[in-house]
Amino acid sequence: MTTSTSEPVTYAYAVARAHPDLAPSLTGLVGVSGAPVHLISEGAGEEGGGDVVLVVSPVSAADFGEEGLRRHLEDLDWLEAVARAHHAVVEAVAARTPALPLRLATVYLDDASARGMLRSAVRLFSERLDHLAGQVEWGVKIYVEATAEAAPESAPAADLTPGRAYLSARRRRRNDLEASYRAAQEAADRVGDVARAYATDRAAHRPQQGVLAGDAGENVFNDAFRVPRGRSEAFRAGAAGAGHGLAGVRVEVTGPWAPYSFAVPQEDEGTRGTDDARSAADTAGADGSDGSDGVVRGATP
Amino acid sequence: MTGPGRPAAAAPLPDRQVALIDLLDRLLAGGVVLTGDVVLSIADIDLVRVSLRALIVSVSPENPSPFEHSGPPARRS
Numbered sequence: 247m248t249t250s251t252s253e254p255v256t257y258a259y260a261v262a263r264a265h266p267d268l269a270p271s272l273t274g275l276v277g278v279s280g281a282p283v284h285l286i287s288e289g290a291g292e293e294g295g296g297d298v299v300l301v302v303s304p305v306s307a308a309d310f311g312e313e314g315l316r317r318h319l320e321d322l323d324w325l326e327a328v329a330r331a332h333h334a335v336v337e338a339v340a341a342r343t344p345a346l347p348l349r350l351a352t353v354y355l356d357d358a359s360a361r362g363m364l365r366s367a368v369r370l371f372s373e374r375l376d377h378l379a380g381q382v383e384w385g386v387k388i389y390v391e392a393t394a395e396a397a398p399e400s401a402p403a404a405d406l407t408p409g410r411a412y413l414s415a416r417r418r419r420r421n422d423l424e425a426s427y428r429a430a431q432e433a434a435d436r437v438g439d440v441a442r443a444y445a446t447d448r449a450a451h452r453p454q455q456g457v458l459a460g461d462a463g464e465n466v467f468n469d470a471f472r473v474p475r476g477r478s479e480a481f482r483a484g485a486a487g488a489g490h491g492l493a494g495v496r497v498e499v500t501g502p503w504a505p506y507s508f509a510v511p512q513e514d515e516g517t518r519g520t521d522d523a524r525s526a527a528d529t530a531g532a533d534g535s536d537g538s539d540g541v542v543r544g545a546t547p
Numbered sequence: 548m549t550g551p552g553r554p555a556a557a558a559p560l561p562d563r564q565v566a567l568i569d570l571l572d573r574l575l576a577g578g579v580v581l582t583g584d585v586v587l588s589i590a591d592i593d594l595v596r597v598s599l600r601a602l603i604v605s606v607s608p609e610n611p612s613p614f615e616h617s618g619p620p621a622r623r624s
Contacts, residue, residue: 506573
């Protein structure tokens with residue numbers, strides 16, 4: 247079904263708790279296609295209506311219709327521009343009022359259609375907004391540092407045959423690596439302790455791999471934590487220190503984020519969402535899996 | 548403890564450039580997924596997302612991930 251290219255469609259960024267400062271704070275803010283962002287409120291003007299709003303902007307139907315999206319989403323530059331614009335809007339909204347970020351590329355035919363969606367789910371949104379009010383998300387990633395090739399002394403020891411020297415270097419390297427994985431597990435345990443002290447919820451993301459992950463070392467832990475604002479700094483400091491004194495391990499903390507990873511209750515998310523992507527990617531790439539009892543497991547050659 | 552940490556953090560920092568991969572973790576796997584009379588059906592969004600994941604993750608049979616981080620060990624603290 248081709249959509250008309252002339253009429254814009256409606257791109258939705260977030261659902262938010264209505265706030266008198268919200269609209270003024272969004273003036274001048276542009277969305278994914280450079281068009282100004284505005285609010286749609288359900289039941290505005292009615293008694294008791296308009297408590298929950300939808301943040302939207304018009305986008306081109308050619309770019310954001312089904313075909314356009316299909317074409318564009320494999321283009322990393324295009325995707326990055328849209329993701330950053332989406333994020334900028336979510337950040338601006340979340341700085342003013344509790345917000346539920348929407349999944350990237352949530353597109354409606356027009357504002358009326360978006361308003362209909364808002365109306366149909368307003369109670370659910372309202373409950374979730376209450377649940378998340380005053381809380382932020384922190385990301386914690388743990389890396390096993392690429393060991394410096396375990397310095398196989400460039401000239402193998404004279405008393406070893408080349409074969410033995412190779413094996414010995416390899417064993418050393420593997421021991422180093424195993425020690426690093428154990429240290430990573432220790433760091434993950436420490437993060438768990440910090441979370442028990444300060445966080446209210448936790449969501450696991452896949453460890454990062456691939457071109458976008460860069461050469462930052464091997465990411466073995468990539469979780470998100472929901473933390474009340476008042477404990478935010480305590481959590482950040484605690485998590486950032488989780489790698490202290492552990493060799494071969496680096497801990498990175500990102501945030502604070504709007505509650506992207508907690509917009510939907512974890513239980514409900516399971517059926518459609520992260521787990522789908524996770525299992526799809528797992529079946530695509532991973533060899534047999536035996537479940538994981540620990541957060542971090544060492545590579546078994 | 549040192550009193551309630553004052554999170555200047557809650558405000559967006561204009562000059563903070565988040566890593567694209569961290570952003571995509573959240574925008575493609577997090578967030579509210581809405582159904583309704585949308586241009587894209589939900590199934591299509593999922594398809595796009597999964598093919599995109601493949602691009603980003605690029606785990607190949609010859610280069611499998613040593614970690615099958617198949618799920619969170621503990622959902623709640």
